[in-house]
Amino acid sequence: MKSPFSAKTVQPDISLSVCGYRKVLDIISSKWTALVIYAMEDGIIRYGEIRRRIExxxxxMLTQTLRQLERDGLVKRVITPSVPPIVEYSLTRLGESLLEPMRALNKWTxxxxxxxxxxxxxYDQGNNEE
Known part of the structure; x- marks a missing residue:
């Protein structure tokens, strides 16, 4: 039986354009994305509080990150009309579902x-001796 890890694969079996894992990594691989998600893990939070929590x-960058997360369906933004308007953010169910794998990665780290x-x-020490 041929191993799926064989070095003699004739056709590529790993594709950047098809790999779902890579697509998810594109969403969460930004350092800011992970930190913003962590900032919202306890529930509803305002923009200024997110900014204060993330050094x-x-x-x-916060605005861009929040917009992208909202576009991806991971964050919900609610605007309450007032002067000035109150803008609150929270994770959607989809966003909350990312917390467990992100916590696992954090634990591994x-x-x-x-x-x-x-x-x-x-490695660096070994390569510097040449």
Whole structure:
């Protein structure tokens, strides 16, 4: 039986244009996207509070990120007419469904990223000796 991981594959079996996983990574791979989703994990939150919670995010990046998440169906925006208008954000059910895999990735990072850093340092040290 031929292994699906065989190096002798004649036709490409991994496609950038078809891979659903890659498409999801395109949505959540921005550092700001992940942080904005984490900022909303406890429920409804206002724009200013999101901005205060996320170190280093500019108004422009926060606005772009929220618009993209809203477009992707992950975030709901509610505007309450007042002076000034009150704008609140929350995760949709779809957005909430991303929390579990993102938490798993966060857990993996906490448990293993130091090993990645060690591997990088060893690799860089080995390549600098040439």
């Amino acid at each position: 280093g995010i500019s108004k422009k 906490k448990e293993h990223y130091s090993l990645v850093e060690q591997a990088r340092a060893a």
